[in-house]
Amino acid sequence: MPNYTFTVNGKSVTVDAPADLAMLWVLRDKLGVKGPKYGCGIDVCKACTSHLDGDAFNPCQTPVSECDGREVTTIEGLANGDELHPVQEAWLEEDVAQCGYCQPGQIMAAVALLKKTKNPTDEDIDAIENVCRCGTYFRIREAIKKAAAAMR
Amino acid sequence: MVNPTTRSERGDELPQGGDAPLPAVRRRRFLTYLVAAPALTVAAKMGLDSAASPAAEAIPSLPQLPEVYDLGDLIKLSCEPTKDMLVLEVDKDGTVRLFLPRMEVGQGITTAAAMLVAEEMDVPLSKVEIPLSDARPELIWNQLTGGSSTIRTVYEPIRNAAASARTSMVAAASKKYGLPAEELTTRDGAVIAPNGSVYPFGSLTAYAANAELPKLAVKTKSSSEFKLIGKKTDRIDARKMVTGQMEYTLDLDVPGAMPTMVRRPPTIQGSPKEILNEDEIRAMPGVIDIAMVATGVAVMAETFGQALDAKDALEVNWNPGTIDGLSNEDIKARLSAAAVPFTVPSGLTDFIDAEFDFAPVSHAPLETNTAIADVRSDRAEIWSGLKIPIIALQNIAQEVGLSEDAVTVHVVQSGGSFGRRLFHDGALEAARISKAMGKPVKLLWTRVDDMRHGRIRGASHHKVRATFASNQVLSYEHRVASVKTDWRHGFGEAITAAGAEGIGNLGYTQTIFNMTVECPYNFGAVTEVINEPENVILNTSAWRSVYSAMTRGAEEIIVDEIAAKLGKDPYEFRREFLKTDEARAVLEKVAVEGKWGKNMPDGHAQGIAYHQEYRSRTACLMEMDATDPKNPRVYKATIAVDVGRPINPTGLQAQMISGMTDAIATMHRAGLHFEDGLPLEGSYSQFHYARQKNSPIDVRVFVMPPNREEPGGSGELGVPASAGAFGCAYARATGTKPRSFPINFDVDFEPFPR
Numbered sequence: 001m002p003n004y005t006f007t008v009n010g011k012s013v014t015v016d017a018p019a020d021l022a023m024l025w026v027l028r029d030k031l032g033v034k035g036p037k038y039g040c041g042i043d044v045c046k047a048c049t050s051h052l053d054g055d056a057f058n059p060c061q062t063p064v065s066e067c068d069g070r071e072v073t074t075i076e077g078l079a080n081g082d083e084l085h086p087v088q089e090a091w092l093e094e095d096v097a098q099c100g101y102c103q104p105g106q107i108m109a110a111v112a113l114l115k116k117t118k119n120p121t122d123e124d125i126d127a128i129e130n131v132c133r134c135g136t137y138f139r140i141r142e143a144i145k146k147a148a149a150a151m152r
Numbered sequence: 153m154v155n156p157t158t159r160s161e162r163g164d165e166l167p168q169g170g171d172a173p174l175p176a177v178r179r180r181r182f183l184t185y186l187v188a189a190p191a192l193t194v195a196a197k198m199g200l201d202s203a204a205s206p207a208a209e210a211i212p213s214l215p216q217l218p219e220v221y222d223l224g225d226l227i228k229l230s231c232e233p234t235k236d237m238l239v240l241e242v243d244k245d246g247t248v249r250l251f252l253p254r255m256e257v258g259q260g261i262t263t264a265a266a267m268l269v270a271e272e273m274d275v276p277l278s279k280v281e282i283p284l285s286d287a288r289p290e291l292i293w294n295q296l297t298g299g300s301s302t303i304r305t306v307y308e309p310i311r312n313a314a315a316s317a318r319t320s321m322v323a324a325a326s327k328k329y330g331l332p333a334e335e336l337t338t339r340d341g342a343v344i345a346p347n348g349s350v351y352p353f354g355s356l357t358a359y360a361a362n363a364e365l366p367k368l369a370v371k372t373k374s375s376s377e378f379k380l381i382g383k384k385t386d387r388i389d390a391r392k393m394v395t396g397q398m399e400y401t402l403d404l405d406v407p408g409a410m411p412t413m414v415r416r417p418p419t420i421q422g423s424p425k426e427i428l429n430e431d432e433i434r435a436m437p438g439v440i441d442i443a444m445v446a447t448g449v450a451v452m453a454e455t456f457g458q459a460l461d462a463k464d465a466l467e468v469n470w471n472p473g474t475i476d477g478l479s480n481e482d483i484k485a486r487l488s489a490a491a492v493p494f495t496v497p498s499g500l501t502d503f504i505d506a507e508f509d510f511a512p513v514s515h516a517p518l519e520t521n522t523a524i525a526d527v528r529s530d531r532a533e534i535w536s537g538l539k540i541p542i543i544a545l546q547n548i549a550q551e552v553g554l555s556e557d558a559v560t561v562h563v564v565q566s567g568g569s570f571g572r573r574l575f576h577d578g579a580l581e582a583a584r585i586s587k588a589m590g591k592p593v594k595l596l597w598t599r600v601d602d603m604r605h606g607r608i609r610g611a612s613h614h615k616v617r618a619t620f621a622s623n624q625v626l627s628y629e630h631r632v633a634s635v636k637t638d639w640r641h642g643f644g645e646a647i648t649a650a651g652a653e654g655i656g657n658l659g660y661t662q663t664i665f666n667m668t669v670e671c672p673y674n675f676g677a678v679t680e681v682i683n684e685p686e687n688v689i690l691n692t693s694a695w696r697s698v699y700s701a702m703t704r705g706a707e708e709i710i711v712d713e714i715a716a717k718l719g720k721d722p723y724e725f726r727r728e729f730l731k732t733d734e735a736r737a738v739l740e741k742v743a744v745e746g747k748w749g750k751n752m753p754d755g756h757a758q759g760i761a762y763h764q765e766y767r768s769r770t771a772c773l774m775e776m777d778a779t780d781p782k783n784p785r786v787y788k789a790t791i792a793v794d795v796g797r798p799i800n801p802t803g804l805q806a807q808m809i810s811g812m813t814d815a816i817a818t819m820h821r822a823g824l825h826f827e828d829g830l831p832l833e834g835s836y837s838q839f840h841y842a843r844q845k846n847s848p849i850d851v852r853v854f855v856m857p858p859n860r861e862e863p864g865g866s867g868e869l870g871v872p873a874s875a876g877a878f879g880c881a882y883a884r885a886t887g888t889k890p891r892s893f894p895i896n897f898d899v900d901f902e903p904f905p906r
Contacts, residue, residue, distance in 0.1 A: 001437075018437055018458075025457035029411060034403040035396025037567070038456070039518050040599040044837040047518055075396035088394045095386045095802050098810060099258030100393030101518040101567025107394060126845040131836050133518040133568045134258045135813020136806070137847030 004068045008033055009077025015064065023059035023067055024048050027074065035075035035104045039131065046130035049105035049112075050074045056112035075104035078111065087111050090147035098134035106130050110144050119148060210674035210729045211624050216666075223667040224766050224865050227301040230293035235305065237291060238313040240269070246341050246354035248275050248317070250310065253285040255297040255539045256389075257517070257569035258810075259867050260803035263388045264303055265310055267800055271380045272314035272372055275341040275353065282388070287541035287561035297539040298574055298643055298694070299668075300766040300865030303799060307863050308372075315372045323368050324360035325351045333368055375797070375861060382858060384802040389565075401522040401535055401564045402596060409524050409592035410440055411456040412585060414448040415463040416605050418906035419829035420690045422473035424449050429467045436462045443588035447605075450585040456596055474689045476829040480611070483635065483688050483826060484509060487613035490633040490685035494617045496677070501621045504713055508614040508706040509892045511823030512635070512831070514839055515609070515695055519567025520602035521578035525585070526592035531558045536579035537566025543642035544576035548583045570814070571694040572607055574641045600834035600904050608824060608831075609695030610635020610688070614706045618675065618714050625714060625729065628675035632682040632703055637661055638692045669703050672764050673711065673729040690826075696814055697871040700765055702893075705819070708761040708876025709883060709890065722880065723748045723760050734859070735762060738771040738792040741854050746773035746790030752885075755779035759881025763873035766865030768795040772812065772877040774848070778885035782896045786816055786878065788850040793869065796860035804866055805853040811870020812851070817842035819878040823894045834904040840894075 005014045008031060015030050022041075027033040027050075036059055039047030043061040050059055051073040059072075078085045084092070087110050097103045109130050117124050125141050132140065239251040250269050256262045262282040270277040288295060294305070318338050325343035326333040329351070337344045343351040375381070392398040417423060424444050427433075433442060433451065438458030443450045449468055453459035488507075498505060523536035532554055538544045538561065545561040552559075566573060582595040597606065612634040619626045639660040665682040682699065695701075715725035723743050730736050739762050742748070748760060755778055762771045770793045778784035791808050798804050821840035824831040833839040882890050 017455075021455065021457045025411075025455040028402075029455040029457075032405075034399075037400070037519070038402070038596065039520075040835050040837075041460070042599075042835055042837070044835055045518065045599070075394075079395060084394070091394045092386065092390050095390060095806065097258075097387060097390050097393040098260070098806055099518065099566065099568040100389070100398050101400060103393050104396045122849050128844050131518065131841060131843065133516055133570075133841060135810045135817070135842060135847070137813060137842070137844045138809050138851040139806070140844065141847070141849065 004064050006067045006070050006072055008072045009074060017064050019065040020063045023062045023064055023072070026064045027059055033074055033076060037101055037104065039102065045102070046109060047102045047105040049108040049130060051108060051112065054115065056109055075108060078107065085111065086150045087114065087143070087147040090143040090150065093146060094139045094143040096136050096139040096143050098136055102130060102132045106132060106140055110140070110147065113144070114148055114151060118152065120144060211626065211676040212674045213671065213676060213678045213731070216670040216678065218667055218670040218765065221667070222765070222767065223299050223664060224301045224304045226667060227296065227299050228305050231305045234291045234294040235309045236312060237294070238309055239285070240313045240317050242317065242353050242357040244354045244357055246275070246279055246352050247281060248273060248279055248353070249281045249283060250313065251285040252282050253288060253291055253295040254302050254306065255537065255563055255569070255573065256284060256565045257537065257573060259302070260387055260800065260806060261302045263385060263803055264799045265306060266388050267380050267385055268307065268310040269314045271378060272311045273318045274338040277380065277385065277388070279341055284563040284565060286563060287538070287545040289542050289545060289556060291542065295540070295542050296643060298571070300867040300869060302867070303863050304767070304865050307799070311372045312370070316370045319368050319370045320360050320365060321353050321356050323365040324356040324363060327363055327365060328356065328359050333366065375858065381799055382801070385800045386802060398565070400519055400567055401524060401537060402594060404524060404535055404564070406524050406526065406535065406592055406594070409526065409594040410452050410454065411459045412450055412452045412593045412595045413456065413459040413463045413598065414445070414450045414581065414595070414601070415466045415468060416448040416601050417470040417473060419473035419476045420605065423447070423471045425469040425471050427466065427468055433462050433466055436465065441589045441591065443585055445581065445584045445588055447581055450588070452589060452591065452593065460598065473829055475826070478688070478829055479827045480511070480825050483611050484613060486685055486687050487611060487633040487635070490683050491613060491615045491631040492681045492683050494615070494629045494631065495679065496617060496619055496627045496629060498617060498619070501619045501626060502717060503617060503619040504710060504717065506616045506710055507891060508616070508702070510612045510702040511894060511897060512611045512826065513609045513695060513818050513823055514603050514833070515570040515572035515607065515693070516603060516836070516839060516841055517566070517568030517570060517572050520599055521597040521606060523578040523582035523595050524593065525579065525582035525595070527552050527583050527586040532583060533560045533562070534579050534583060535562045535564050536576065536582070537569065537573045538563050538576050538579060539569060539573045540576070540642045544579050547576065548580055551580060552583050552587045570696045574643060574693050575607060576641070577607070603834050603839055604831045605691065607638070607691045607693035610637065610690065610692045612702050614702065616706060616710050618710055620714060620718065623718060625673070625675040627677040628671055630680040630703060630707060632665070632680070632699060634682060634684050634699065635688045635690065635692060636684040636686065637694060639664070641693070665699050668765060669699055670764070671707060672731055672735055672762060673726070674731055675729065696811070697868040700763070700868070701815065701818065701871040701875045704763050704872040705815070705875030705879055709879040712880045712883060713889065721749070726760070726762055730762065734794060735764060735769055738762070738769045738794050738856060741792035741856070742771045742773040742790045745792070745852060745854060746788070748773060755885055757881050757885035759877040759879065759884060761873045761876025761880055763869070763876065765872070766869055768793065768864030768866055768869050770794070770808065770869055770873045772873040774874070774877040774881045776878070776881040776885050778882055781886050784820065784882055784885065785846070786848045786881070789848045789874070790852050791870070792854040792856060793866070794856035794859070795864040795866050797858045797863040798855050799863055801855040804855055807866045808853045808870040809851055811868065812874040813842050813847060815871050815874030815878055816846055819875055819893050819895065820846060821894050821896045823897050825899055830906060832899060832903040838901045838903070
C-alpha cells in the first residue's frame with residue numbers, strides 16, 4: 001500500500017493506506033483522531049466536517065490520496081491549547097450542544113463560513129447543511145452571530 | 153480513552169457507608185448506599201387538574217386518566233422499591249461522583265443531576281461528576297430512561313442521597329474534631345466549624361468511610377432555600393463536546409475490538425440463508441473475519457472503510473422478512489380498516505369528521521446503532537448507548553449462553569436516541585458477532601441500514617369526529633390506528649409490574665395511550681381509542697412523544713376548525729374551552745409574547761396550540777410563510793412551558809427548541825416511503841429531517857415560574873404543541889385543511905440499492 005504524508009492539526013503524519021480509503025477512516029481508525037464523526041458516509045449529514053488547507057471538507061467522501069502533502073485540521077486542532085476558538089466560546093455561551101455528536105462538524109462549518117463571510121446574514125447561515133438531529137439550529141444560529149461579533 | 157478495566161483496577165476497598173449488600177457496584181473511596189424505604193405515595197396527585205374550575209359555558213368533560221394518574225406516575229411507582237439505591241462517592245480531592253442509573257443522549261439530565269447533587273451537598277457544581285451507571289440488575293425497573301420520567305423519578309432520590317452524604321461529612325467532622333454536630337455548617341464542599349475552621353469534604357472522606365459515625369437526621373432543603381435548582385446552568389459536558397473530546401461508543405479504545413459492519417437483507421426482518429462468495433470477500437484488503445448471524449452477515453476489517461467495501465461486495469441469499477411486498481399505501485389501507493368505529497352518530501347536530509395520516513418516521517439519531525462487544529467463553533463485556541440496560545444485559549446473557557453475573561454492560565453516552573435506544577439491537581448483534589467470531593467487535597450500522605432496518609415510528613391513521621351545537625362542543629371522538637409499537641424492551645413489563653393491568657387490564661399499547669394522551673379541553677363526551685393491528689409487523693420503537701405528536705397534533709388542527717365553525721378566534725376559543733387556569737396561563741403567555749392576531753402578509757399566518765403531558769404544560773405560537781405551500785418556513789416561534797418546578801431553565805428551553813424542530817421536520821418533510829417491504833429512504837438526503845434553513849430564525853421560550861414542589865417531565869413535551877401550531881398555521885396560511893403529514897412527501901431522489 002502507498003504512503004501518504006500530510007499534517008493533522010499541525011503535526012506531520014505518514015500513513016500506509018489504499019489510495020481510495022476515505023480520510024474519515026484514516027483519521028479515526030489509523031490515526032486515532034476521533035473528533036470527526038460518522039453520520040452518513042456520503043457527505044450529506046456533514047458530521048465529519050473538518051478543514052483541508054483551511055477550507056471546509058468532508059473526510060467521509062475524500063480519499064486519503066487527495067490529502068497528500070496538505071494540511072488537515074479537525075475539531076481537536078481548532079483551539080490554541082486551552083484557549084478556545086471564538087466559535088467554540090460562542091457555542092459554550094449559547095449552550096448549543098445537546099447530544100453533541102454533530103457539533104464538531106457544525107463548529108468547523110461555522111468557522112469556515114466566518115472565515116469567508118465576516119458578517120453572515122440569516123441566508124448565509126441557512127445555507128449550512130450540517131444535520132443536527134437534536135434540532136439545536138436556533139442556538140447554532142445565535143452562536144454564529146455571537147462569534148461573528150466577537151471576531152470583528 | 154477509556155480503559156475497560158478501569159473500574160476493577162481503581163478503588164481502595166473501604167467499607168461502605170450503608171449496610172446493604174452491593175452486588176453490581178464495586179466499592180471505592182467513600183460511598184453512600186441508601187436503602188430508605190419511604191411509604192408509597194401513589195395517589196398524591198389525585199385530581200390535581202380536574203379540581204380546577206372549568207370554563208363557565210363549556211360542557212365539562214370527565215377527567216381522563218392522565219389527569220389523575222399518568223405514565224410518569226406509573227414509572228415512578230415502578231422505581232419506588234429501589235429508588236434510593238444510588239451510589240455517590242467523594243474523592244480525596246473533593247470530587248463528588250453520582251452514578252446515574254439513567255442514559256444521557258442529549259437531554260441534559262447529567263447536568264440537572266449534577267445541580268441536584270451540588271444543591272443538596274453544598275459543593276460547587278464544578279466538583280460534581282455524573283458518570284452513567286453500568287447495568288445494575290438489582291435496580292429492577294429503576295434503570296429506564298423513557299417516558300420523560302428521568303427528572304420526575306430522580307429529583308427526590310438524588311437530593312436524598314446528596315443530603316445524606318453532606319450529613320455524613322458533618323458527622324465525620326464532628327467525630328474527628330470533637331465538635332458538636334449542630335454547630336457545624338457546610339459550604340463550598342467543606343464543613344465549617346464555629347471558629348471558622350474549614351474542613352474540605354475530600355479531607356473527611358476516608359475518615360467518614362472508616363469511622364463509626366454518629367447517626368444524624370438527614371434533611372433535604374426546602375425549595376425556598378435553593379440556590380442552584382431553578383437557575384440557568386450550562387451543560388457540564390459542553391466543553392468536551394465543542395473540543396471533540398466527548399467519547400461516544402465508537403470512540404472508545406477497547407483492546408482488540410476491530411471495525412465491523414453487517415450486510416443486511418433486502419427486506420425488513422429478513423435473514424441470511426447462505427453466503428455465495430465468502431472466499432472472495434476474505435481475500436479483500438483489510439478483511440479479518442466473516443460471520444453469519446441472525447440479522448445478516450458480519451464483516452470485520454482493519455478499518456470501517458474496508459469493512460464497508462467488503463460488506464457491499466458480499467453476495468448472499470436471503471430468507472423473506474415480515475412485510476415483503478408491502479408498501480405505504482397497503483399499510484395505510486390496513487390501518488384505515490383497523491380504526492375502531494365512532495360511538496356518536498353524525499347528522500344529529502353540527503359535526504366535523506376528519507381523517508388524518510402520519511407517515512412512518514425514522515428516529516435517525518445522528519450516531520447510528522453502535523456497540524462494542526467482547527464475548528468470551530466465561531464472560532462478556534458490552535459498551536453501548538442503552539436506555540434500558542438491565543433488559544439488554546439479561547437478553548444478551550441468554551443469547552450468548554452466559555449467566556447474568558458473567559455479563560457486564562457499560563452504558564455509554566450517545567449521539568441522540570428519540571426512543572431508538574430503548575432497544576439494544578446494536579449491542580445484541582455485536583454480542584452475537586463477537587461470539588461467532590471469537591473476537592471483540594466494534595460494530596457500526598451504516599446510515600442506510602440504520603434508516604431502513606433500524607426502528608421507526610410506524611405510520612398512523614386517525615379518524616376524528618366532533619359534534620357541537622350553539623356555543624358548545626358536545627363530543628369529541630378520536631380513533632387511532634397505528635402500526636404496532638414494539639414494547640418488548642422491558643418498558644411494557646415495567647408497567648405491568650407496577651400494576652397497570654389492574655388499571656384496565658389492557659394491552660401495553662392501550663395502557664400507554666390511555667396514560668399519556670388526553671384532550672385538555674371541555675369537549676363534552678371525549679373518547680380516544682387506539683388500535684394496533686397485527687397485520688403490519690416491522691421494526692418499531694416509541695418515538696419522542698409516542699402517540700401524542702400525531703393524536704394531539706391532529707386534535708389541535710380540529711380545534712381550529714371547530715372554532716371556525718362556531719365563529720370564534722382560535723386563541724379565544726382555546727382559552728374558553730381549556731379545562732384549567734394553569735393551561736390558560738401558558739396559552740396566554742404565548743399569545744401576549746408572540747402578539748397573537750397581528751396583521752400578517754398574504755400567504756403568512758400564525759398558528760397556536762396547547763399541550764399537557766408528563767404533569768407539564770406548554771403552548772406554542774408559530775409564524776409561517778407558506779407562500780410556497782410545498783415549502784413553508786416557520787420563521788418565528790414563541791413557546792411557553794410550565795413544568796411546575798424547573799431544575800435547569802437553560803436545559804428545559806433546549807428541550808422545547810428540540811421538540812419544536814422535531815415537529816417542524818415531521819409535519820413538513822420527514823417521512824419514510826415503504827416499498828416492497830423496505831423504506832426507500834437511506835440517508836438524510838432522502839429522509840428530510842429539518843436543516844438550518846427549515847428552523848425558525850427567532851425562537852423564544854418562556855419558562856413559567858415554579859408553582860409546585862415536584863418537577864414534571866419535559867423531554868418529549870415540546871413536540872405535540874409545535875406539531876399542532878405548525879398544522880394550524882399551515883391551514884390558515886394556505887386556506888386548506890391539511891390531513892396528511894408530512895405535507896411535502898415526494899420521492900425526490902434515487903433510492904440506494906437494497
